Amino acid sequence: MTSTETDILTTVLDQWKSAVDAHDPKRVATYFTDDAIFQGLHPYGVGPDNVAAYYDSQPIGMTAEYAVLQTRRLADDLVLGYLGVDFAFTDRPTLTVYLGVILRRTGETWFINHYQVSRLGDSASNSRVHS
Numbered sequence: 001m002t003s004t005e006t007d008i009l010t011t012v013l014d015q016w017k018s019a020v021d022a023h024d025p026k027r028v029a030t031y032f033t034d035d036a037i038f039q040g041l042h043p044y045g046v047g048p049d050n051v052a053a054y055y056d057s058q059p060i061g062m063t064a065e066y067a068v069l070q071t072r073r074l075a076d077d078l079v080l081g082y083l084g085v086d087f088a089f090t091d092r093p094t095l096t097v098y099l100g101v102i103l104r105r106t107g108e109t110w111f112i113n114h115y116q117v118s119r120l121g122d123s124a125s126n127s128r129v130h131s
Helices: 005-021 025-029 048-056
Strands: 032-039 063-075 078-088 095-106 109-118
Touching: 005 025, 005 063, 005 078, 005 095, 005 109, 025 048, 032 048, 063 095, 078 109
Parallel strands: 032 109
Antiparallel strands: 063 078, 078 095, 095 109
8 A cells, every 4th residue: 555645744744743842852863864954944964963963952842733735756765745834932932934855765664854944934034135
């Protein structure tokens, strides 16, 4: 039986969310490939160690709620997802971002191979000029 792209995404991202909500950076990192490109709201890094360091720097009590907006099967072993994510905090307003991920299957297991957050509508990001 073949899983749909949404099923694949929610399986991996539910695990990611559980680890984020528990403030367990090492567990978060286990859902990423060894060569994963990770771009949160800070400079990018490559690999699980950078993922763990990023989530370790996040405040305790931060939680994530996500909604899958679009999916694409790029190849038999690659799924692209575009999501809306609300990161809630105990001491500040919720941060709403968009998240693009590419999941890669290794054996029977899917991992995050690319993770990129954007803050569309953010005046700082909209002021950049691209040519």
